[in-house]
Structures are given as C-alpha cells and as structure tokens.
Amino acid sequence: MLIVLGIYTVVTKKNLIKTVIGLSLIDYGVNLLIVSVGFNAGGSAPIFTFNEIKPDTFFVDPVPQALTLTSIVIGACVTAMTLSLVIKIKDKYGTIDADKVRRLNG
Amino acid sequence: MMQHYPVLSIIILFLGAFLNALFGGKSSIVRNIITFLSTGTSFLLILLLIKPIMLEGKVISYWMGNWIPVSDWAIGIGLEVDQLSLFFALLVSFTVFLSGIYSFKYMENDDTLDKYYVLYLMLSGGVMGFVLSGDIFNMFVMIEIFTFAAVALTAFRNYIEGALEAAFKYIVIGSIGSSFILAGTTLLYAQLHTLNMAQIAALMHKNYTPITLFSLGLMFTGYAVKSFIVPCHAAAPDAYMTAPSSISMLFSGMVNKAGVYGMIRLLYMLFQSINLPSMQILIIILGTITMFIGVTMALIQNDFKRLLAFHSISQIGYVITGIGLSTALGITGGLYHALNHTLFKGLLFLCAGAVFYSVGTTDLNKLGGLAKKMPHTALIFLIGAFSISGLPPFNGFVSKWLIYQSAYEEGFVIVTIIALLVSVLTLASFIKVTQSVFFGQLSKECENAKEVPIGMRIPMWIMAFMCFITGILPQYVTKYLITPAVSATLNIGKYIDAMLKDGYAEKYFKETVPVPNINYKLAGYWRPEYYLILFIIILLAFTLTVLAGGIDVNRRSIVSKEIEDYKYDTFYSGEKSEYSQVGGADLFWGLKYDFRKYFNFMHSAHSGVVNDYTLWIISTAAIVIAYIFLLVP
Numbered sequence: 080m081l082i083v084l085g086i087y088t089v090v091t092k093k094n095l096i097k098t099v100i101g102l103s104l105i106d107y108g109v110n111l112l113i114v115s116v117g118f119n120a121g122g123s124a125p126i127f128t129f130n131e132i133k134p135d136t137f138f139v140d141p142v143p144q145a146l147t148l149t150s151i152v153i154g155a156c157v158t159a160m161t162l163s164l165v166i167k168i169k170d171k172y173g174t175i176d177a178d179k180v181r182r183l184n185g
Numbered sequence: 186m187m188q189h190y191p192v193l194s195i196i197i198l199f200l201g202a203f204l205n206a207l208f209g210g211k212s213s214i215v216r217n218i219i220t221f222l223s224t225g226t227s228f229l230l231i232l233l234l235i236k237p238i239m240l241e242g243k244v245i246s247y248w249m250g251n252w253i254p255v256s257d258w259a260i261g262i263g264l265e266v267d268q269l270s271l272f273f274a275l276l277v278s279f280t281v282f283l284s285g286i287y288s289f290k291y292m293e294n295d296d297t298l299d300k301y302y303v304l305y306l307m308l309s310g311g312v313m314g315f316v317l318s319g320d321i322f323n324m325f326v327m328i329e330i331f332t333f334a335a336v337a338l339t340a341f342r343n344y345i346e347g348a349l350e351a352a353f354k355y356i357v358i359g360s361i362g363s364s365f366i367l368a369g370t371t372l373l374y375a376q377l378h379t380l381n382m383a384q385i386a387a388l389m390h391k392n393y394t395p396i397t398l399f400s401l402g403l404m405f406t407g408y409a410v411k412s413f414i415v416p417c418h419a420a421a422p423d424a425y426m427t428a429p430s431s432i433s434m435l436f437s438g439m440v441n442k443a444g445v446y447g448m449i450r451l452l453y454m455l456f457q458s459i460n461l462p463s464m465q466i467l468i469i470i471l472g473t474i475t476m477f478i479g480v481t482m483a484l485i486q487n488d489f490k491r492l493l494a495f496h497s498i499s500q501i502g503y504v505i506t507g508i509g510l511s512t513a514l515g516i517t518g519g520l521y522h523a524l525n526h527t528l529f530k531g532l533l534f535l536c537a538g539a540v541f542y543s544v545g546t547t548d549l550n551k552l553g554g555l556a557k558k559m560p561h562t563a564l565i566f567l568i569g570a571f572s573i574s575g576l577p578p579f580n581g582f583v584s585k586w587l588i589y590q591s592a593y594e595e596g597f598v599i600v601t602i603i604a605l606l607v608s609v610l611t612l613a614s615f616i617k618v619t620q621s622v623f624f625g626q627l628s629k630e631c632e633n634a635k636e637v638p639i640g641m642r643i644p645m646w647i648m649a650f651m652c653f654i655t656g657i658l659p660q661y662v663t664k665y666l667i668t669p670a671v672s673a674t675l676n677i678g679k680y681i682d683a684m685l686k687d688g689y690a691e692k693y694f695k696e697t698v699p700v701p702n703i704n705y706k707l708a709g710y711w712r713p714e715y716y717l718i719l720f721i722i723i724l725l726a727f728t729l730t731v732l733a734g735g736i737d738v739n740r741r742s743i744v745s746k747e748i749e750d751y752k753y754d755t756f757y758s759g760e761k762s763e764y765s766q767v768g769g770a771d772l773f774w775g776l777k778y779d780f781r782k783y784f785n786f787m788h789s790a791h792s793g794v795v796n797d798y799t800l801w802i803i804s805t806a807a808i809v810i811a812y813i814f815l816l817v818p
Contacts, residue, residue: 082368089357089799098357098795105364112368116375143374146322150367153329157360160336164353167340171349181793183347183423 081108095168095175099161106154110147117143187237188245191266191317194230194278197223198310202303209299217289220302224285224309228278231271238271239669244683246319259381265319267680268673272520272666273316273446276527280438281309283531283644288431290640291538295429301341305432308334312439316446321370321455322380324447328366328411332359335440338432339424351423354795358420361802362410366447369404372396373455383681386454393456395814401456402810408451409805412444414505415475416805418498419791419798422482425494426547430538433490434531437497442523445504452508453674467812468509469592473603475502478787480610484617485777485784489537489547492618493530496573499607500526506604507588510595516671517663518587524666525580525655529572532648536566539641540622543634549618554627558634561642563623568649570619572656574612576723580656609726613776729776 081104088101117140169175201223209216237243244267248254252261266274288305292298311331318324336359340352374380376396377388389397406417413421425433452464479499486492504526507519539562540555541547556563572579575586585608592600636642655662673680777784 082364086361086799086803089361090796090803093794093796095353095795102357102360105361109364109368109371113371113374116371140378142380143371146371146374149322149326153326153363156329156333157356160333161353161356161360164336164340164349164356167343167349168353171343177795180350180353180795183350183426183793 081105081111084108093177095165095177095180096162098177099158099165102161103154103158106150106157110150110154113143113147113150117141187234188247190230190234191245191264191274192247192249194227194274195264195310195314195317197226197230198281198306198313202306202310205299205302205306209302213289213293213298216299216302220285220289220306223306224278224282227309227313228282231274231278234266234271235275235665238266238268239665242268242669242679244268244679246683259379259384262323263319263381263383264317265383265680265683266317267683268669269446269449270316272524272670273442274313275666276442276524277309277312277316277439280435280527280531281313283647284431284434284438287434287535287538287641287644288429290638291431291542292429295342301338304334304337304341305435307331308338308432308435308440312443315443319382320380321373321382321385325363325367325370328443328447329363331440331443332356332363332411335359335424335432335436339428341432342427342429345427347423348427351420351427354420354798355424357795358410358417358798358802361799362407362417364407365403365410365806366407369400369402369407372400372403376400382450382454383683386457386677387681389455390457397456398813399810401451402806402813404451405448405813406802406806406809408444408447409471409809410444410802411447412441412501412505413498414444414471414501415478415498416801418475418479419801421498422491422494425497425534426488426491430490430534430541433494433537434534437494437530437534438527441497441501442527445501445508445523448505449508449674454677454680457677463816464813465509465511467809467816469506469597469600472502472504472506472509473600475499475505476607477502477603480607480614481784482787482791484610484614485788487549489540489549489552489618489622490534492549492614493533493537496533496611496614497526497530499611500530500573502607503585503588503604506592506600507584510588510591510597512591512595513671513675514587514594515591516674517667518584518591520667520670521587521659521663522581522584524662525572525584525652528648528652528655529569529579529581532565532569532645532652533573535641535645535648536562536569539637539645542637542641544631546630549621551628551630552622553625553631554623555631555634556623557627558631559623559636561636562645565642565645565649566623567619568652570615572652574615575608576612578653578656580652583656583659605722609722609729612726613729 085101085104085106085108088104089098092098092101165175168180172180174180201219204219204223205216209219234245238245244265246266247264249262249264254260285305288301292301295301308331311327311334315324315327315331318327332355336352336356339355340348343349370380373385376394377385379385379388410417421436425436428436452468476499479495479497479502483492483495483499486495500522504519504523507515507517507522510516510519537547539559540552543559544552544555546552568579572581575581585604589601589604592598592604
C-alpha cells in the first residue's frame with residue numbers, strides 16, 4: 080500500500096520535493112515488506128544466548144532485519160542526495176516545478 | 186591463492202577510493218598514482234583469472250568471512266566467478282583502466298578532482314562487485330553503490346547546462362528501478378529463505394509459485410531500468426550527455442552492461458527452467474523497440490554526446506535481442522556485441538571528449554572541419570563509426586551478423602529486417618556526424634582547436650586497435666572469451682556445484698547444452714552470398730543518403746519560399762558561396778521532413794518531465810508482470 084502510494088506520488092506530483100517524498104514512501108514500503116517476511120508470531124529476538132534455550136524457543140528470522148538495516152541506510156542516502164540536488168536545481172533554475180525543469184528534452 | 190583474486194580486485198578499487206579521499210586533495214600526482222595503481226592492479230588480477238577460468242573451465246567461489254554453507258544451506262555472502270562473470274569483469278576492468286588514464290589529462294582543468302576520483306573508483310568497484318557477486322542482496326547493494334556514484338558524477342560538471350536536472354532524473358528513475366529489484370529480492374527470500382543465487386536456482390527448478398513469478402516481473406523491470414532499455418531509457422541520454430566523457434564511457438561500457446548481466450543471470454540462472462521460449466517474445470520485442478527508437482531518436486539530435494547516447498541505447502537493443510533469442514548462437518551474438526559495444530562506444534565517447542576538450546562544445550551546429558586540426562581524433566572516430574555501423578572488417582559487423590543469423594534461424598524474420606534497417610540508419614547518422622564535425626568548412630569555434638595531448642590519444646588508440654582485432658579475428662575471440670561464457674550461461678550445473686558442493690546440482694540439471702564453435706563461416710566471412718547482402722545494405726544506405734538529398738532538390742520551389750535561409754543552398758545547384766557548411770541537423774533534412782509526424786511524436790514524447798518518465802517505467806512493469814502471468818504457464 081505504501082509502495083503504491085509512493086508510486087502515485089512520484090507519477091502525479093509536479094513538485095520535486097513531493098517526488099522525493101514519494102521515493103521515500105516506496106522505500107519505506109519495501110522495508111516494511113522485508114521485515115514482515117521475517118516475522119514469526121511469538122518468536123523471540125534473534126540474539127545468541129548461552130543460557131536457557133528451551134527446545135520450544137524460536138526466533139524471528141534475523142536475515143531480513145539485517146537487510147532492512149542496509150536498506151534503511153540506502154534509503155536515507157537516496158533522500159539526502161535527491162534533496163541536495165533539489166536545492167541545487169532551485170539555485171540554478173529558480174523553480175522546483177517538474178514542468179519547468181525540462182531543459183533536456185527530445 | 187587463486188580464490189582470493191576476485192575479492193581483491195573489488196576491494197582494491199574501494200581501497201583506492203578511500204586513499205584518494207584521504208590523500209588525493211594534496212596533489213594531482215598522488216591522486217593519479219593511486220588511481221592508476223588501483224585500477225591497474227584490479228585489471229591485472231582479472232587478467233590472471235583468465236587462464237584457470239576461461240581455459241581450464243574452473244569456477245571459483247569465495248565465502249566472505251569464510252561463512253561456508255552448513256548442511257547444503259548457504260548462510261554467508263558468496264562471491265562466485267564463472268566464465269560469464271569473468272567476461273563482464275574483464276569488460277569492466279578494461280574500461281575502467283583506460284578511462285582512468287584518459288581522465289588524468291581530460292579532467293585536468295576541473296577542480297575538486299579528489300572527489301571525482303573517489304566517485305570514479307566507487308563506481309568501478311560497485312560494478313565490479315556486482316558482476317562477481319553470487320548473492321542477490323549483495324547485488325542490490327552494489328547496484329545502489331554504483332547508482333549513487335553515477336548520479337554524483339553526472340552532476341559533477343554542474344556548470345554544464347542541465348547537469349543537475351539530468352542527475353535528478355537519473356536518481357529518481359534509478360532508485361525506482363532499485364526498489365523494484367529489492368522488492369523482487371524480498372519476495373524470493375520470502376518463498377525460498379535463501380539469498381544465494383546458486384541455491385535459489387536449484388530450489389526453484391520447475392517449482393514456481395505466483396509470488397516467484399511476480400518477483401521475476403519486478404526484477405526484470407528493475408534490471409531493464411538499469412540497462413536503459415526502451416521505455417525505461419529516458420534518463421540515459423541526459424546523463425550521458427552531461428557527464429564528463431570519461432564517465433559517459435563508463436556508463437555505456439559497464440553500467441549498461443551491469444544491467445544486461447543482471448538480466449542474463451535472472452533469466453538463465455534464477456529462472457532457468459521457466460521455459461525460456463515463452464519469455465523470448467517479450468524480450469525480443471523489447472530489444473527490437475529499443476533498437477529502433479534509439480536510432481531514430483539519434484537521427485534528430487543536435488548534440489554530439491546526446492546522439493551517441495541514443496546510439497548506445499540502440500546498440501543495447503541488439504544485445505538484448507541476441508540474449509532473448511535463447512539459442513546458443515543468439516547468446517553468442519549478444520555477448521559478442523556487448524564486448525564490441527564496450528569497445529566502439531567507449532572509443533566514440535572518448536572522441537567526443539577529445540572534441541570537447543579542444544573546442545569546448547559538443548553542439549553539432551557549431552562544429553565543423555576538425556579533421557584538419559585533429560587528424561588523429563578524426564581517424565579514430567572513423568574507425569569507431571565504421572565499427573558501430575557494422576562495416577567489415579571492423580568488429581560491429583561480426584556480432585551484428587551473428588544476431589541477424591540467429592534471429593533468422595529462429596524464425597524472427599521481421600527482427601532481422603528491422604535490425605538491418607537500424608544498422609543502415611546508424612550508418613546514416615554517423616555520416617551526418619562525421620560530415621558536420623570533422624569535414625566541411627572550419628567553423629569559427631574550431632579555429633583554435635589543437636590535437637589532444639598524447640595521454641588522451643593512447644587510450645583511444647588502444648580501443649581502436651581492439652576494435653580492429655576483434656573484427657578480424659572472431660574465431661579466437663569467441664574461442665577464448667565468448668564461447669566459455671555462453672556455455673556457462675546455458676549450463677549452470679557447474680556454478681551450483683562450485684557454490685555448494687559437488688553433485689548438488691545433479692538432481693536438477695542433467696543435460697548439458699552444446700555450444701557451437703564460431704568460425705569464419707558463421708561470422709559471415711568468405712561466403713559470397715553474404716557479401717551480396719552486405720552490398721545491398723551499403724547500397725540501401727547510399728540510396729537513403731541520396732534520397733534525403735534528392736527530396737530536397739524536388740522541393741526546392743516550395744522550400745525556398747518558406748525558408749529564406751542560405752544554409753539549405755548546398756542542396757540546390759546554385760550555391761551562394763564556394764564553401765558552405767552543411768550543418769548536422771540538415772543533412773537528412775528530407776528524411777526528417779517525410780517522417781515528420783513520427784519524429785514530432787517521438788520528440789514530444791521525450792518531454793523531459795520526470796513524472797512522465799516514471800509513468801513509462803511503471804507501465805513497463807505492469808505490462809511485464811501481466812505478460813508473465815498470462816503467457817508463462
């Protein structure tokens with residue numbers, strides 16, 4: 080749902096800042112998807128302990144959490160990079176309307 | 186010792202980036218030495234791998250941190266180098282090495298060069314890690330690394346008109362592509378609980394669920410965005426045009442190829458048993474559209490580098506078509522064309538860079554008569570132009586021929602015809618470039634042009650030489666490079682065995698697919714009837730040119746009333762002055778006039794609005810996914 084909302088934002092909104100928000104929404108949606116993949120109802124945290132591992136203890140899958148961490152970092156980079164580009168575009172073009180930032184076309 | 190080479194060749198590039206960030210600001214000599222050493226060592230390590238992998242047929246696997254699989258279940262991140270990976274790694278390291286040498290001179294007038302080299306090495310390391318990785322999440326991370334570096338490098342010369350805008354479009358489109366790849370990866374993990382490519386391929390053999398098919402659609406679109414095939418190509422020309430030429434060369438030489446590599450791995454490895462002929466039609470249609478739109482858009486461009494960028498897209502169409510044919514011959518043609526594309530497109534971008542270096546513009550209407558001032562560059566450019574248009578004995582001919590032939594054998598006659606037509610149009614548009622940049626009257630801007638320094642000419646000559654070599658010796662090139670890679674693509678049992686343990690793949694993949702040896706006959710040499718066809722192609726190109734001029738003559742009376750401009754006078758009998766320059770935009774003016782509806786439509790479709798481009802990608806994703814669910818059983 081978040082992904083779809085993000086895509087909708089990127090496709091329809093002409094404001095470049097809103098485009099960036101849309102990208103972040105897509106990213107968060109994917110992150111949520113990854114975490115939900117690894118979720119086991121009632122599982123405990125995947126931390127290695129020396130004591131009291133009972134036979135019926137089970138963990139949530141640790142791999143998706145690691146993936147999510149990586150993905151969050153990458154998402155933050157995307158946001159930072161795009162926002163800095165937006166600032167530069169505003170400096171140079173004087174506008175952040177996608178319809179006016181189209182000197183390269185055809 | 187051997188199994189450490191792949192990881193070292195990746196790490197050394199990142200190490201170089203790190204050292205450049207620390208010490209590169211001091212002086213240009215330190216910077217150049219670090220860059221030269223790291224790219225050179227990486228290239229050397231990859232070269233050393235040729236003997237065991239390509240000739241002896243070994244597959245090297247390496248587990249990061251020695252996390253070897255426990256009871257056949259891959260846990261750690263694996264690097265794995267088979268013939269296909271090594272083929273692409275070779276392309277990457279070769280391009281990086283030459284481009285590095287070229288940038289020492291080419292970039293000397295820019296400031297903050299330490300950052301340039303940091304990003305440059307990050308880009309190379311990212312692509313290198315991507316092609317050598319055996320883990321789909323690791324591939325995603327590497328994609329993100331090189332996309333960031335590529336975006337930053339696109340905006341590097343931000344005084345060039347539109348560089349920032351191009352970078353913004355690139356990052357929006359690129360990160361949507363990456364999100365698709367990540368979502369696809371996640372869905373695969375949800376189904377199979379492993380990220381290792383070899384294991385996924387084995388587990389998913391003839392065992393598909395709707396979720397895995399959906400993830401195939403997502404990942405396919407993601408890689409299509411990364412390799413810039415139409416209609417996901419819109420950001421590419423902008424980025425190629427505004428980035429420094431040494432970087433444009435990297436874009437077309439390896440960033441594109443990384444997408445192609447991802448696509449091959451996806452189709453021939455992960456979803457190997459999906460009954461490829463059913464995917465064939467989709468891929469071939471995409472490839473053919475890419476070819477055609479790329480070249481027609483190139484015809485109407487007025488900027489040297491933008492034109493080359495559209496040609497780059499068009500050539501990627503050939504590669505994709507060859508791969509989509511899914512026969513051994515088709516893949517051979519596709520991979521051969523990938524190799525040739527790296528060589529001649531890199532060469533052409535370097536020439537464009539040389540022109541920019543000495544004149545300061547890449548606008549075709551302002552250039553002219555440079556052959557007198559820059560004879561070396563003009564000669565090298567001609568070699569590149571002949572190669573890309575597929576004239577024998579240069580390399581484009583061989584690979585294009587293989588693709589025509591395999592398309593014809595598979596019964597896609599229309600594809601063959603379109604591919605031929607595209608080749609003719611490519612030649613036509615390179616005639617236009619050669620005419621308006623290197624021949625004709627010397628323009629005002631070019632009067633002070635000088636030949637570029639020797640440091641820039643050496644990489645160009647090496648590339649030109651390679652173009653020639655791969656053109657006249659196709660049987661050796663295929664024997665030592667292409668055929669092992671094709672056989673690795675089609676027979677993945679060995680890859681899986683090397684990753685997990687011997688005999689693991691046996692229960693899934695029994696039969697091996699033979700790969701024919703490519704000899705002169707298959708490569709189209711010394712068969713008289715083929716030369717006849719070739720002659721017809723050249724004749725067609727010639728008539729097209731004449732036609733373009735001829736139509737102008739017929740329309741003379743109408744035109745001269747409408748347009749009171751003496752620049753069209755060259756086409757008519759009475760010239761105003763003895764020397765008149767035919768501008769780049771005007772040479773195929775007749776052709777453009779006849780098909781003006783199509784060209785106008787294409788022109789307005791590339792609107793430059795980032796929202797439209799995103800919409801194209803989303804529609805592509807929707808079509809691909811719908812196709813997979815409807816037609817793939």
